[in-house]
Amino acid sequence: MAAWLESAQTLVPTLNTRSVVSIARVVLEKDSHEPLGWRYDHIAGDPSSSDILSPRSSIIWDFGDHYVGHFSVTVHGIPRPKPPGDIHGSHVDAPARLRITFGEVARDVAEDFHPYTGWLSESWLPQEIVNVDFMPYRLEIPRRHAFRFVRIDVVATSDNFNVKFENVRADVVTSANLELLPPPLTRDTFRSFSEELTHEEMDILVAVDKVSIRTLTECMQTVFEDGPRRDRRLWLGDLRVQALTYFSLGLADTSLIKRCILLHAALPYDDTGRVAACIFEHPMPHAGNNFIVDYSLLFGVTLLEYVQATGDDALGRDLFALALKQLELAFAYVDRDCLFSIPDGVWLFIDWVDGLDKQASMQGVVILACKALSALADRLGLSSQAFVPHNNGTLSLSAAIDLMTEAAYRSLWDPVRSIFVSGPDRQVSWASQAWLILADACPDPQACMKAISVTNGAVAPKTPYGHHYVVDAYLHAGLKVDALRYIARYWGSMITAGADTFFEAWDPSDPQFSPYGDAHVNSYCHGWSCTPAYFLRSRLKE
């Protein structure tokens, strides 16, 4: 494992830095027609400065796109005019106290973050309080922030001076090489769908692709971060779909994916060999204390996809046993009848949906992982090792796939409705259909997807991660147009809401939805949301 860590650390990418300037000053207006509740307008004035501002006033700048980096601005103290007759004016005779707020979306800089009702740390709210002793002063915020909008509130000056800001700038960072990105899609991409898709839908898809790629590259730092605003770390579930999206761009340098896989391999959750759900890079790389069963099973899937995309069989061979180990451990939750049985005290993620029954989804995840490991074993000539424990014995992966597929059909499939159900209450959810279709466990994927789409009360995904697997299932079922329309509708609704990058959590019917108790702590650029580019660039030709 030490060698894996060493190898991962040789692959720390160089961060590409460039300076960008704000493009306009902004005013905000509450607007109930806006999904996130606020409209912004550009106003006159030098876009990278402010007027003279007195205490309790503020200025908002728009950088024109989502950026990750370091904000800086020159702060001038401007003596206040004195009454007529006093020729001397006033002096900058005290510090200036400023509050700087970073907004990925306009709402971030429109609403007071307090009172904060979330259960994630309030310290994630992207705000800095700064005291400037002497002016003019080049204020450089040392912490990295993720933002399109920056607001400065003048908290305090003295009675003798106001402040003015100039040379607003951001030194932005990404490890992606933006110059090598492939050209944007055009309507031509969708030529073969021209009978089914409207021009408007095609234009939305073109825009969605662009925002997808921006989302991906903004998350590309020294790892694939889940979100550059919050968490800012490597999560296995995000990594899988970020890697797929990255591969779809056809770029030669895949070393960041290799680095992330190696970090997960090198830094397990515990000494039973479980891979951690997330990895922290700082102050030294270390495993997070979360273990998520479905994420751990995606380790093998991610490894297979990496090996397939890169031909790096050596890494596949190195990590095969670890990937298989995740499956072996997961079979503790597979009962005698080969059904996944929800264990106590273990985190199954699938999606941030309250009340989602995860039995059927997990059945699909386990089968999918078996299939990936089986494919990897075949490729690497390791089939003799491809066994999992079951019922005090072992099963070959192919036997496990067959038995679990049969069990899904026997126990979870409702042949009358052509739909999978999950759990003791026979819950119907989009996730269950998606995962069991992707596991090839569905007797009639097209009927199933059609059925779920007209089932009232079906539990729907709440995050782009959940929606990703629905789109994947549509494509797996051969329903390309449905997949495209689904993408246009769901990811397109984020663009309508102002997305420059796709959001961590998004329910178009409930724009205030947050998995964390307060939408202000949501991340509006999130790795697991970047996948439309993958579908549009890699999956339409199948």
Added chain:
Amino acid sequence: MAAWLESAQTLVPTLNTRSVVSIARVVLEKDSHEPLGWRYDHIAGDPSSSDILSPRSSIIWDFGDHYVGHFSVTVHGIPRPKPPGDIHGSHVDAPARLRITFGEVARDVAEDFHPYTGWLSESWLPQEIVNVDFMPYRLEIPRRHAFRFVRIDVVATSDNFNVKFENVRADVVTSANLELLPPPLTRDTFRSFSEELTHEEMDILVAVDKVSIRTLTECMQTVFEDGPRRDRRLWLGDLRVQALTYFSLGLADTSLIKRCILLHAALPYDDTGRVAACIFEHPMPHAGNNFIVDYSLLFGVTLLEYVQATGDDALGRDLFALALKQLELAFAYVDRDCLFSIPDGVWLFIDWVDGLDKQASMQGVVILACKALSALADRLGLSSQAFVPHNNGTLSLSAAIDLMTEAAYRSLWDPVRSIFVSGPDRQVSWASQAWLILADACPDPQACMKAISVTNGAVAPKTPYGHHYVVDAYLHAGLKVDALRYIARYWGSMITAGADTFFEAWDPSDPQFSPYGDAHVNSYCHGWSCTPAYFLRSRLKE
């Protein structure tokens, strides 16, 4: 003037830096017997660290003395214990948001600064909000603060970790060379007063001397600052008494005083030649926009005292005309009868006392300045220039002194009460007596000081600056024991209130007094309060 500035800038002193560590952890308790309302106690535990702290808890350290400098501390994230059975613990998975408050006195770190009611900028309240992304982290506060106590409030972590602080340190600065300071006073200093002073009084004076010198050296940075906590700049009124105190220490290096005089000379308030009341050093040295008549008149007094102490006649000669200019300008406010006439729209300081009538005090200041310029002219052979304008003609300084002294006697002296009165309401104040005694305009100084001390309702000083001139007047009147008792009583009451350095404003009968509308913005180490050492070391031998 450019040459004076250049000369001043060659005299920028080297700041002496050293590291000090906190000596104890502190708990605070509200205590109505404490003048400032709070008692602090040292508690067990490593003095330069904290226990493990959860959000909404805090820690206070005591550095054991007043310091000016840069605070630093190592911030550790400590995963919270998980329920039994979870062997993995938690992670430092979010930033830590901290609020750091600097206290010159315990009250600063005991009371919420808000709601703030003062009229000086809220930005002076010594507090920083800091976000620490990754831990452990050596947090270094870049701004200079003035403090004995430092409090950290843990504003936010995540549910998964607490914080712990270690290696609390301050890198402190002063341009004073502490190693060259003279030894402390002892009871022996007061041997000749042993009949009149109690041992307790002598001990208080010994302590007052020590705190005086600490106050002086804490204010010695690249100029004599008025206070290292707030304003942090060079004020002429403060400079005069700081220089006197510095001279009383018998130190060879007087260049900082020269630098400060040169800055005032080089950077006038306006092009009529008025010297500014204060000088800002940053970002480039420049004059403040305040002109204070009495301060401007003290320029010549300060210059004389500098020349007398150092023998630097050359500087006296260079700046004589400028010093004389202040007098010439002040004579615009001297009426036909040679009485000072309060002008409109001009700042006369004297003291921070609401309702103080300043006519008599200013009469004294003008006479004192005439006497200083006269002495300087005599010393430098410049008597032929020593004239001031009056009544469309001119007066020699000696004539001006005589006429103004007579006018004071004629119009301001109450021979029945042996006391000076001031203004149309014939107000009786300590300031009036003090300044006119110092101007040698009082027919019977001893009777006058005895009279004022028993006058009910006499307007009393509110700051150590005002009290300084009362002590000076006692000594001028030959009332040494009264002067010593006054020092012991007034400055001693600050020590009782917890002073390690003397306060900017202090009324023992009203400890919440602030000239600025909120005592939280008062400065508790202030240059103009350092003068007991001057009296005790230079004036008792007269």
